[in-house]
Amino acid sequence: xxxxxxxxxxxxxxxxxxxxxxxxxxxxxxxxxxxxxxxxxxxxxxxxxxxxxxxxxxxxxxxxxxxxxxxxxxxxxxxxxxxxxxxxxxxxxxxxxxxxxxxxxxxxxxxxxxxxxxxxxxxxxxxxxxxxxxxxxxxxxxxxxxxxxxxxxxxxxxxxxxxxxxxxxxxxxxxxxxxxxxxxxxxxxxxxxxxxxxxxxxxxxxxxxxxxxxxxxxxxxxxxxxxxxxxxxxxxxxxxxxxxxxxxxxxxxxxxxxxxxxxxxxxxxxxxxxxxxxxxxxxxxxxxxxxxxxxxxxxxxxxxxxxxxxxxxxxxxxxxxxxxxxxxxxxxxxxxxxxxxxxxxxxxxxxxxxxxxxxxxxxxxxxxxxxxxxxxxxxxxxxxxxxxxxxxxxxxxxxxxxxxxxxxxxxxxxxxxxxxxxxx
Numbered sequence: 001x002x003x004x005x006x007x008x009x010x011x012x013x014x015x016x017x018x019x020x021x022x023x024x025x026x027x028x029x030x031x032x033x034x035x036x037x038x039x040x041x042x043x044x045x046x047x048x049x050x051x052x053x054x055x056x057x058x059x060x061x062x063x064x065x066x067x068x069x070x071x072x073x074x075x076x077x078x079x080x081x082x083x084x085x086x087x088x089x090x091x092x093x094x095x096x097x098x099x100x101x102x103x104x105x106x107x108x109x110x111x112x113x114x115x116x117x118x119x120x121x122x123x124x125x126x127x128x129x130x131x132x133x134x135x136x137x138x139x140x141x142x143x144x145x146x147x148x149x150x151x152x153x154x155x156x157x158x159x160x161x162x163x164x165x166x167x168x169x170x171x172x173x174x175x176x177x178x179x180x181x182x183x184x185x186x187x188x189x190x191x192x193x194x195x196x197x198x199x200x201x202x203x204x205x206x207x208x209x210x211x212x213x214x215x216x217x218x219x220x221x222x223x224x225x226x227x228x229x230x231x232x233x234x235x236x237x238x239x240x241x242x243x244x245x246x247x248x249x250x251x252x253x254x255x256x257x258x259x260x261x262x263x264x265x266x267x268x269x270x271x272x273x274x275x276x277x278x279x280x281x282x283x284x285x286x287x288x289x290x291x292x293x294x295x296x297x298x299x300x301x302x303x304x305x306x307x308x309x310x311x312x313x314x315x316x317x318x319x320x321x322x323x324x325x326x327x328x329x330x331x332x333x334x335x336x337x338x339x340x341x342x343x344x345x346x347x348x349x350x351x352x353x354x355x356x357x358x359x360x361x362x363x364x365x366x367x368x369x370x371x372x373x374x375x376x377x378x379x380x381x382x383x384x385x386x387x388x389x390x391x392x393x394x395x396x397x398x399x400x401x402x403x404x405x406x407x408x409x410x411x412x413x414x415x416x417x418x419x420x421x422x423x424x
Contacts, residue, residue: 164337164413190362195253197335198267201355261407271327309395312399401424
């Protein structure tokens with residue numbers, strides 16, 4: 001029996017509708033983002049995390065599980081303000097299959113990466129294992145000066161890391177020992193580690209740490225002997241291994257450096273041009289006995305009157321009559337910057353801006369600023385580039401070159417230019 005023409009037309013129309021519908025459904029599915037087809041968790045929300053204990057509850061030398069997750073938790077808290085509302089989220093203790101948990105974790109990590117990439121450059125959180133956001137939130141945070149200081153920090157760290165990668169590649173594979181952290185001071189309340197570089201503002205920085213720790217109300221109230229000979233501030237090497245590693249991984253680590261020739265001249269002026277009951281008998285006598293021909297009995301008895309060329313002879317002598325001292329040792333030896341990933345690198349030459357920028361980053365009290373006063377010999381001018389040149393003019397070209405070679409890694413790592421044109 002032959003089908004009627006009308007029935008044929010209806011069958012063809014119905015088949016065409018089905019085909020177009022199927023094609024449209026396939027097109028819709030192919031255009032849809034796969035992440036939108038799965039249940040999503042609002043960014044910044046984390047479940048089954050125990051509340052973090054206050055910082056002052058950390059026992060000396062101990063650690064907290066919550067603290068070790070600090071960088072991730074800080075990122076999630078900062079991003080949580082943008083979480084959409086009214087979303088049906090699972091209850092915190094709702095059991096989930098391993099497949100569901102894995103899917104949610106991947107989605108959460110992907111969304112977090114996208115959100116961090118979209119943040120302004122000056123407001124991002126550096127991946128430096130510290131718990132402090134790099135830009136202090138508040139009015140005027142992203143003004144031009146703050147952005148410039150932030151970029152300066154990025155550049156300093158880049159230069160330092162490149163020098164380490166090129167010349168000290170093996171350092172990154174070494175284990176941190178108490179010797180590597182013996183010059184690092186600890187301030188637990190604001191979670192700060194400061195590596196002391198003598199003659200680069202260290203006295204005033206230790207005053208600031210004492211105020212932050214609540215040990216004094218003002219930096220002006222703290223005497224020189226209290227700063228250097230007291231035991232108010234703890235060193236990192238006084239903690240056990242767990243305490244050392246915990247603080248290195250969660251605290252903000254910073255150091256301040258200075259142009260090496262200026263730092264050397266500053267140390268010489270301080271220790272040898274003024275009466276000193278330690279450096280004259282210990283270093284001065286040995287230097288005069290070795291490097292001054294026909295030294296007087298009085299000079300050999302007291303160790304006073306060491307001249308700068310004699311001091312440099314001692315510094316460059318591989319068989320020194322007396323050992324090295326922290327006031328003129330390399331920063332790379334004092335602070336191990338190729339082994340310890342410092343979060344903040346300040347410079348003595350821009351001390352006021354760098355110091356107050358750092359204090360804002362750690363959310364220090366707003367009335368605390370870096371002190372400007374000179375710690376010792378306050379009537380004497382600070383050592384400047386001009387004064388350093390006057391001292392180095394007493395040396396031969398070869399001695400200047402050898403001194404530059406001695407501090408070469410400090411010049412390279414902290415991006416200081418050559419102080420004399422004839423240096424190579």
